[in-house]
Amino acid sequence: MADYQSCLAFLCELLQKYNRKRVMINENTGLVADLGLSSLEVMEVIEQIEDHYDISIPLNILPDVNTVADLAQKIRDLNP
Amino acid sequence: MLLDKFKEMAAFQSELRDRKLKAFGAVTDEILSATEGVVEGRRVILAGTNNYLGLSADPRCIEAAREAASRWGTGTTGSRLANGSFAEHQALEAELAAFYGVGHAICFSTGYSATMGTCATLAGPGDVILLDADSHSSIYSGVKLSGAEVIRYRHSDTGDLAKRLRRLGDRAANTLIVAEGIYSMLGDVAPLAEIADIKREYGAMLLVDEAHSLGVLGERGRGAAEAAGVEDAVDFTVGTFSKSLGGIGGFCVSPHAELEDVRYCIRAYIFTASSTPSVVASTRRALQILRDEPQLRERLWDNARRLYSGLKALGLAVGPTPSPVVAVEFADREAAMAAWQQLFDNGVYVNLVVPPASPSTNYLLRNSMSAAHSSEQVDRIIDAYRGLIDAGLVTPDAA
Structure with a gap:
């Protein structure tokens, strides 16, 4: 089972390649608000997370995901 | 604001x-x-009309529409469950079911409502929908309304589809896989033979949207599933009358008798006026032409x-x-x-x-x-x- 901190570390590293605005990425960083991810990029990120943890992330949870912390928490919840 | x-x-x-x-x-x-x-x-x-067979301008379809308008009037003024089921609608449903060689068919007022309504209704809370990432907007709208858990698989990537079904475990049996025959933007054909194998292996159900492949693929023009030889693996076929049939409207056909009950649960079918008789009549004629020519x-x-x-x-x-x-x-x-x-x-x-x-x-x-x-x-x-x-x-x- 992946704990919250390791999910967070993985996400911060993964999101660096989308960090066009060169902001400091931490758990409070907004995926769209701060990083400016497009809808296509959000789905790319989701696919990479799914491959890494061997999970499927339902689209239903995405409206509740705004920050890196939100996403890390969802991964932790989905990872048995 | x-x-x-x-x-x-x-x-x-x-x-x-x-x-x-x-x-x-x-x-x-x-x-x-x-x-x-x-x-x-x-x-x-x-060169951007989806008028694949050119039937929107066929004199036989135009004449059928003209006759129906004279006979039935310009509209039905009601839904299929109220006053809007005319003999024309029932005849078209019977002809579609016969064309596909299945027992059951439902007609809708638009292709969008056919796909959206069917996807929104077949799966519900507790079920799972696995849809191709490049699915049409009507599919995305429908699955969002369904209340089911919605998971995307990479476009036409059967390995990814199988992986996601494996992850679902026993829930795979409560899963509806959604694919399109021909994808509308790039014109590529879904790998339906492989998808059918995977569907059977995991015991899921399969819905195929043949909007762009009806009249285009298959020996009899039934679409991509016919061309791939896997129609027996398709639980629900949806499509539209607005492309190869040159009219407007949509349909869902299925070998499952439960479709007749599903009909009364699809809000996009219940709470909208039925197709005008002239459109239904031209569609019936166009379907004959598609079949015979x-x-x-x-x-x-x-x-x-x-x-x-x-x-x-x-x-x-x-x-x-x-x-x-x-x-x-x-x-x-x-x-x-x-x-x-x-x-x-x-x-x-x-x-x-x-x-x-x-x-x-x-x-x-x-x-x-x-x-x-x-x-x-x-x-x-x-x-x-x-x-x-x-x-x-x-x-x-x-x-």
Whole structure:
């Protein structure tokens, strides 16, 4: 089972390649608000997370995901 | 403010007005034939209409519509569950079921409501929907309404689909897989034989949207599942009357008797007026023609191959295989818009597709072929694309 901190570390590293605005990425960083991810990029990120943890992330949870912390928490919840 | 979220769209629309680019919502002033019209005051070849068999202008379909309007009136003024079930609707449903060789069919007022309504209703809370990432907007709208858990698989990636079913464990039995026959933007065909194998292995159900493949693929024109020889693995086939059948409306057919109960649970069927009798009558006639005249399909494919090979020979970025939908991809936004305008100015109307409607960050000039196009018209379309190269709007691929 992946704990919250390791999910967070993985996400911060993964999101660096989308960090066009060169902001400091931490758990409070907004995926769209701060990083400016497009809808296509959000789905790319989701696919990479799914491959890494061997999970499927339902689209239903995405409206509740705004920050890196939100996403890390969802991964932790989905990872048995 | 409530309306602030539309500012980005307002800016885009303003830009289009300033540039006088009529790519979206161009007004057709006159239809001269299935493949020619006057659009925004200019006579053009229609190469972006999905009129695959050219039946929108078929005199037999027009006459059927005229007779039905005289007999039944202009509209039904009610839903199928109230006063809107006419004998025409029932006859069309029976003919569709017979055409597909299944026991059950439902007709809808639009293709969008057929796909959306079916997806929204078949799976519900506690169920899972596995949909192709490049699914049509109507599918995305439907699954969102369903209350089911919604998971995307990578476009036409059967390995990814199987992996996601494995992850579901016992829940795979409560899963609806959704695929399209031909994908509307790039014209690629779903790997339905492999999807059918995976569906059987995991005990899921399969829905195939044949909107762009009805009348286009398969020995009898039933679509991609027929062409792949896996119709027996398809639990629900949905489609539209607005493309190869030249009308408007949609359908769902199924071998499962439960479809007759599902009918009374689909809100997009219950709470909307039924199709006008004239449209149903023209659709019935068009379905007969589709069934009885396979030469239309052959002509469509001759034109599709002619356009595809012509554009490919120019070195343009087209898909991997010929299809009645031939899309030319542009990475550059400005070039794509200028290219659309130049084609239009040279008498060729195609579809301009911008992200996120396109499946990537690329822009598309999307061409759809018709059985009614003449060889000469197809060559004129190719010539117009050659003009884009001459104008420096697109660089041919060296390969």
